[in-house]
Amino acid sequence: MKKTFFAIILPIILIESICSQTIVKELLTENLIDPVGLDISIPRFTWILQNEKRGITQTAYEIEVESNDTFAWRSGRVLSDSSVLVAYKGLPLKSNTLYFWRVRVQDNRGYISDWSLPGSFRTGFLQPSDWKAQWITPTLEEDTVNRPSPYLRKTFQTKKEIRSAVLYATSHGMYEAYLNGRRVGDAHYTPGWTSYHKRLQYQAYDVTGLLQQNNTIAVMLASGWYRGTLGWSNKNNHYGRHIALLIQLEIEYTDGTRERVISDPSWRSSTGKIIYSEIYNGEKIDLRLEKEGWMFPEYDDSQWAYVKKTNFDTAKLVATYNEPVRQQEIFKPAAIFNTPKGEQIIDFGQNLAGWIRMKVKGKSGDMITLSHAEVLDKEGNFHTANLRAAKAQCTYILKDTNKVILHPHFTWHGFRYVKIEGYPGEIKPENFEAVALYSDMEPTGSFTSSHPLINRLQSNIKWGQKGNFLDIPTDCPQRDERLGWTGDIQVFVPTAVFNMRVHNFLTKWLRDLEADQLITGEVPNYIPDLGSNVNRAAWGDAATIVPWTLYKTYGDKRILHQQYGSMKAYVKSITNVTHDGLWDKGVTFGDWLAYSPEEGERKTPGTNKNIITQAYYANSLRIMMNTAKVLNIPDDEIYYTNLLEQAKKAFHTAFINEKGDLISPSQTAYSIALEFGMIPYHLEKQAAARLVELIDDFGHFTTGFLATSPLPHILLKYGYGDLAYKLLEREEYPSWLYPITMGATTFWERWNAIKPDGSFQTQKPQSNSFNHYAHGAVGDFLYRKVAGLDIAPDKDAVGYKHNLIKPFPGGSLKHARAILKTYYGTVGSSWKLDGKQMEMTVEVPVNTRATVYLPSTTPENITEGGKPVNTSTEINILGQEEDKYTVIQIGSGKYQFKIQRL
Known part of the structure; x- marks a missing residue:
């Protein structure tokens, strides 16, 4: 936008105002800053409002879009609080054309903002004939x-x-x-x-x-x-x-x-x-x-x-329109050393996906080979057996004696360690750096606590995501695989949407999921597909779980419209092979890589795989029921509601015995059944107690990819918060923190990838990835429960328009904080324990509200900003709940609560 253009347009006044206090900033078109090459005929606009005052909302907006000094759209005053994904309604867009847009708003105080700084977008080719x-x-x-x-x-x-x-x-x-x-x-x-x-x-x-x-x-x-x-x-x-x-x-x-x-x-x-x-x-x-x-x-x-x-x-x-892969963090050598075998090694201190940038000066014909590995073996030697057929090497042959900077162009490696062969001269740290590469999604969430290992856990979760979100959500970045496994992403997606803005990244991937579905609706195990098997329960369910999670997180109804056909086709492909609502012929990988004891160790109870297939089928039916409601397709909503009830009844008949217990006495069975609401209401507490018994019996969880991340949520829900924190803080194998005690900087594929004595697991050592993000799905528990930052449970609450702040302090933690940048701005929740006093800090973005649970049923024991909470005109007390909380509702702003705990 030419700055002079809008500057000379006479302002269109919404109402008389002498003061403009709300600022409009951070304009996005289709979730991107000034994108070039959009082929979307109806782009959507998003903006963030800033105002330090409390309780500010938008009541109206005005958008102007122009190209070549001509307006393409002037919305006029629109009475609406929408500031996220507002659809363009102007003249038909032209191919290869640059458009500028700006917006101003009116807030609930009657103030009118200044026009925003201009945003822009350039269309690509809107027709194949272009x-x-x-x-x-x-x-x-x-x-x-x-x-x-x-x-x-x-x-x-x-x-x-x-x-x-x-x-x-x-x-x-x-x-x-x-x-x-x-x-x-x-x-x-x-x-x-x-x-x-x-x-x-x-x-x-x-x-x-x-x-x-x-x-x-x-x-x-x-x-x-x-x-x-x-x-x-x-x-x-x-x-x-x-x-x-x-x-x-x-x-x-x-x-x-x-x-x-x-x-x-x-x-x-x-x-x-x-x-x-x-x-x-x-x-x-x-x-x-x-x-x-x-x-x-x-x-x-x-x-x-x-x-x-x-x-x-x-x-x-x-x-x-998804973010490209770009060069990201740069790591200098943390150590340079020789192994017992005499190999020259550089340790960059972080397992990552990327490449080495090397400075070198030698003579013509000198050949330098860089080999990449994630770990050293027990003896301290370079370990590449887990790469299988992947050579993961870069070789450079020099031309002359000039100093050059070298890196590859069309490959990348998953590594922490690099073996150097043929390097002329001394290996000096200033001549080597590791460059991380991943899709350039905006970082959105952060989590910290008083527990150093849990903070490291969050770092490992993020680096697992970075290393595997390279154009598609891969399972691992190092070996001869690096495929878009559907089961991994459906488990991890609630965590992924917190750490990074994966909106466009996963939308692109879902379009390929739909493209690679069979004509009968079955979903391949990984996307893009190379000819894999199809419809593995919990893997194929990415077709429903991922778009629904994106909708809930970003408020993007279009993603549901786009994927609805794919979602329906997948569910139909299962329904067609059920009888009396039971999917007992389903195939699944089961609770992939659950705790697997070594020879001589105590075996774990098995899980009837049909428990998993039926629970996931029911969950997809529930998502379809909710999606049909959002899209206002009442016949489909009724259809999926009836199928869901039938599927739940079939589950009860097939898998719950006369005592009310599941036929499989495993942690996996109870975790998945409780997570997806497959236990009759009157038996839920009994099932939760049985799950606790099974955990206590082993002293740890025995679950895998599917059933581990729900465990702490379930335990907390049914009153076993102490056990949830015990599992979270456990440092022995198997646990989330155990790999950290062994030096891991990302998540492992297997709980025992490296055993306490430093040796590798023996069940399948060639499949031993040290950068697999699925087990990092525990991050969702850190953000939504430990720190207590969530979307309100209202049926129509999406995109953090209505926030829920409900932390659950526990274990040895003395404080925790989660901060998330949403499309409305930053929402934050933090708490700190100080003797009998608890401090809570809450930040709510402009144009949103929050329901906050304060852990005291006596409002007189709660202050905000030093004043009793029950005297504040900016805080609405909704009542007490669960005999634990005073529930309040607040508008935008920053709040400091102090609660006297009994």
């Missing part, structure tokens, strides 16, 4: 073994003053694009991994500042996910045998004329320094083969081969 570029592929004789990365280039001239230039690009494989030697954008692994046969993303880049009179577009390609080695069988070419490129540069000159540069057969191709590149195995770069200056206009490419046109469908192209 693509004029041609798919091209190199004609070089291909090395089918090593598959070196092809180089492609095109020179062109511009002869006028440029107003704007946008580069649209995608590929079969991965690409990096350059204009006149400068990298286009800062994204890695583009175009990302999707269900390529049905959805292929393109990226849009504003390259106005990169153009000059004489220009060269230069592109490096690599096999990537498209044709690279994926899965465990060492197979490649899953989506196709040949990599290809599609590029369209749209140039607008200041005189209003336009020019287009496209990929076509006039491009040239060759190869260069990247002689091998695979995701699992790593990259090999020979600097002696680099074609110096090939990215610049002056380079002579007359000896390069021409490319050929290929025929791929542009109708499958979609814009990218």
